[in-house]
Structures are given as structure tokens and as C-alpha cells.
Amino acid sequence: MKSHRLYNDLAYLWPVISPPEEYAEEAGYWRGALRDRLGPGEHRILELGVGGGHNLSHLTSDFSATAVDISPQMLALSIKLNPGVQHHLGDMRTVRLGQTFDGVLIHDAISYMLNEGDLRATFATARIHLRRGGVLLVAPDWVREVFKGTTVLHWVRKKGDVEVTIQEYLHDPDPADTELESIFTYTIDENGNQRVERDTHIMGLFPVNTWTTLMEEAGFEVETLRLPAQDGGYGAFLFVGTLRSPQGVVS
Numbered sequence: 095m096k097s098h099r100l101y102n103d104l105a106y107l108w109p110v111i112s113p114p115e116e117y118a119e120e121a122g123y124w125r126g127a128l129r130d131r132l133g134p135g136e137h138r139i140l141e142l143g144v145g146g147g148h149n150l151s152h153l154t155s156d157f158s159a160t161a162v163d164i165s166p167q168m169l170a171l172s173i174k175l176n177p178g179v180q181h182h183l184g185d186m187r188t189v190r191l192g193q194t195f196d197g198v199l200i201h202d203a204i205s206y207m208l209n210e211g212d213l214r215a216t217f218a219t220a221r222i223h224l225r226r227g228g229v230l231l232v233a234p235d236w237v238r239e240v241f242k243g244t245t246v247l248h249w250v251r252k253k254g255d256v257e258v259t260i261q262e263y264l265h266d267p268d269p270a271d272t273e274l275e276s277i278f279t280y281t282i283d284e285n286g287n288q289r290v291e292r293d294t295h296i297m298g299l300f301p302v303n304t305w306t307t308l309m310e311e312a313g314f315e316v317e318t319l320r321l322p323a324q325d326g327g328y329g330a331f332l333f334v335g336t337l338r339s340p341q342g343v344v345s
């Protein structure tokens with residue numbers, strides 16, 4: 095997997111670029127989706143690809159949480175923000191914690207799954223970590239149906255003495271494959287000193303039907319929820335899977 099500077103040497107910028115408070119509304123939909131299906135109680139949830147734990151930070155007072163990420167730098171951010179959460183270093187395709195949960199959450203980190211093999215492996219991880227009737231929430235940034243071609247997003251965020259101007263140039267170099275490329279430019283002003291950093295992310299792009307079919311093949315009943323899209327159209331889908339009983343599982 096390509097090294098993403100934002101989750102490595104530039105991880106300290108994550109809380110500036112995408113602050114936790116901006117996740118409150120979206121986390122409300124996640125809380126609602128879990129409560130609707132699991133009912134009241136402090137259910138056990140596992141987030142795969144927790145990043146800085148910004149989305150999760152809005153759920154920790156309702157649920158008992160465990161989190162996994164492949165980046166030690168991002169895990170360190172989430173540990174600081176969510177001290178009551180158990181954190182583990184791991185890859186969502188292969189991690190095995192030897193525990194089951196009531197819910198498994200995969201937020202925008204699922205965007206780094208680049209082909210159907212990656213998605214199958216990740217949904218198998220989710221299934222192995224869920225009790226029967228448990229709930230899987232998956233929220234890719236983009237699905238094929240809403241990606242309208244080359245898109246440029248631009249935003250500015252400031253925290254303390256650090257201001258970052260972010261430009262994201264998102265394009266699909268080869269429409270025949272399942273990948274999108276995002277080229278990020280960060281103009282960083284720290285105490286009046288400016289520098290520019292560049293970062294390239296490759297992300298998966300699949301039609302809605304691929305998401306639902308692969309989740310069903312992994313043993314889930316799937317509902318497709320529409321959420322208010324973010325700027326540019328991303329984040330419009332939340333796929334909700336409920337783990338079927340073993341006799342219903344297609345192997």
C-alpha cells in the first residue's frame with residue numbers, strides 16, 4: 095500500500111485539517127443506525143481504520159469502543175483523543191483480535207481498499223469480529239454513481255499557530271480500473287513560516303452494486319442509506335449490514 099504522508103510524517107496536521115467537531119452530525123447518523131438495530135445499552139463496537147478517532151470521539155459516551163489502524167501516528171492521535179478506547183495496530187484486511195463485537199464501523203478508511211479482493215478481505219474481518227445479528231457500518235467517500243469526474247476541493251483550517259490551506263485534485267486516470275487518485279497540496283503556515291507539501295492518495299471507486307453484493311456474499315443483510323453529501327458529493331452513502339445466522343451465510 096502506498097505510503098500516505100497525511101497518516102505518516104504529516105499526521106500531526108490531521109486534527110487541523112479535519113477537526114473532530116466537524117464529525118458531530120455524521121456521527122449522529124451512525125449512532126442512530128446502531129441504536130435502531132441494536133437497541134439501548136452500552137454495546138461493544140470496533141472501528142477499523144479509526145484514523146485520528148474524530149468520528150469515534152462522538153460515539154464513545156454511548157458505546158464501549160475498540161479501534162484498529164495501520165498507522166502508528168494516527169493511532170497515537172486517537173489514543174490521545176479517546177483515552178478510554180482500546181487501540182490496536184493492524185490492517186483491516188487481516189487483523190484478528192480474537193473477540194466479537196455488537197458493531198463494526200468502517201468510516202472513510204474503507205476508501206483505501208482498492209479492489210474487490212481488498213473489500214472481500216475487509217468484510218471477512220468484519221464478519222469474524224461480529225456476533226450473529228451484529229451490525230456493520232461502511233461509509234466510502236465515493237461511489238461510482240456520484241463521482242462526476244475531475245473534482246477540485248479547497249479548504250482552509252487553523253488551529254493554534256498552524257494554518258493549513260488544502261487543495262485536493264481528485265481524478266480518475268483510468269476509468270477502466272477501480273481506482274481514483276487524489277493529489278493533495280498542503281500550504282502550511284506555522285508561526286508565520288510557510289511551506290508547501292504534496293501527498294498522493296489512491297482510493298477505491300466501486301458502484302453501489304459492488305458494495306451491496308460483496309457485503310451480502312460476506313453474510314450480511316444490507317440496507318443502503320443516503321446521507322447528506324459533503325462538498326463535491328462525497329460521503330453520500332452509508333451501507334448497513336446485519337450479520338445473518340450461519341445457515342444463511344453464503345461461503
Ligand SMILES: C[S@@+](CC[C@H](N)C(=O)[O-])C[C@H]1O[C@@H](n2cnc3c(N)ncnc32)[C@H](O)[C@@H]1O
Nearest residue numbers: 143145146147148149164165168185186203206
Ligand atoms: C481519513 S483517515 C480516517 C479518519 C477517521 N475517520 C477520523 O474520524 O479521524 C483514514 C485512515 O485509514 C487508515 N488505513 C488505511 N488503510 C488501512 C488498512 N488497510 N487497515 C487499517 N487502517 C487503514 C489510515 O492509516 C488512516 O488513519
